Amino acid sequence: MNGAPVELVVIIVNYRVPQLTLRCIESLLDDSADMPPFQIHVIDNHSGDDSPRIIGDYLDEKGLRERVLLTPSPINGGYAYGNNIGLRRVLEMAQRPRHVWLLNPDTQVYPGAARHLIEFLDAHPRAGMAGSRLEDADGTGQISAFRFPSPASEFLGAMQVGVLDRLFAERLVPVPLQSQPHRADWLAGASLMMKTALVEDIGLMDEEYFLYFEEVDYCLQARRRGWEIWYVPRSRVHHVVGAATGISDLRKKAPRRPQYWFDSRRRFFLKNYGKGTALLADLAAISGYAIWRMRRRIQAKPDLDPPHFLQDLLANSVFLRGASLEH
DSSP states (O other): OTTOOOOEEEEEEESSOHHHHHHHHHHHHHTGGGSOSEEEEEEEOOOSSSHHHHHHHHHHHHTOTTTEEEEEOSSOOOHHHHHHHHHHHHHHOSSOOSEEEEEOTTEEEOTTHHHHHHHHHHHOTTEEEEEEEEEOTTSOEEOOEEOOOOHHHHHHHHHOOHHHHHHTGGGSSBOOOOSSOEEOSEEOTTEEEEEHHHHHHHOSOOTTOSSSSHHHHHHHHHHHTTOEEEEEEEEEEEEOTTTTTSOSOTTSOOOOOOHHHHHHHHHHHHHHHHHHHHHHHHHHHHHHHHHHHHHHHHTTOOOOSOTTHHHHHHHTSHHHHOSOOOO
């Protein structure tokens, strides 16, 4: 950095994937000539394995302790909790950087990924967040721009009827891949750059989300404050889908959804839209998914659904758990 003020802080939250984290760091360092002065903050989210040692040994070997700050968390508080450790450090810096970049440890940035996001944010005053095109190893794009969930999207997503998806495309959560920048309701948190001014404006992420829906909530708070959120496909990032949890890759048989996914979904609807909409969302998801299961059996379609998903949806619905935000 040659003593220049830090203009970008990259936050990576590691949980038991130290080798992926190191590859992510290396991809950033490989692109450093095309980036402003930056610092990487790695938060180990109480992995309970050798992650801190493996990452620490790498930093010592490469002489990177000043450029890459490793912070072991005392607990595994979840994705928002881990990122907030880094965000608090940004807000405590005497000279705050202009941008903060949240990167998953299972990502590797391609050349120019940071520069394209920074240039876009700088050119658009109301743009507070910008996200990359996420790709498989072979360059296949992953959908990473989305609309906010609603009762209608819950029903359509659960039903999985192509003709309905085409008729009501604007109600679906996923936004089809596009080759030009466009606004979105929310972006995948795997590669999400923000203006520090936005963090100063809306505060930290909601740590009551352990995992999933936290970036949806954070983007919604930003939108409510008048910030724009943009998908910028010129910024390309390789993303290993579901490396930590295994539930994000919709192309293969899904494991059973963990309890924290249902807690996060429930919290999002109750917190942001109230009991009435949460009830409608639960009814839509349960009825739509029940119809899909019957249709799947009749049409002998492959079963890629999470085990016991219908029962878990019902058990975690507002109908049975009430409208409290307490877990």
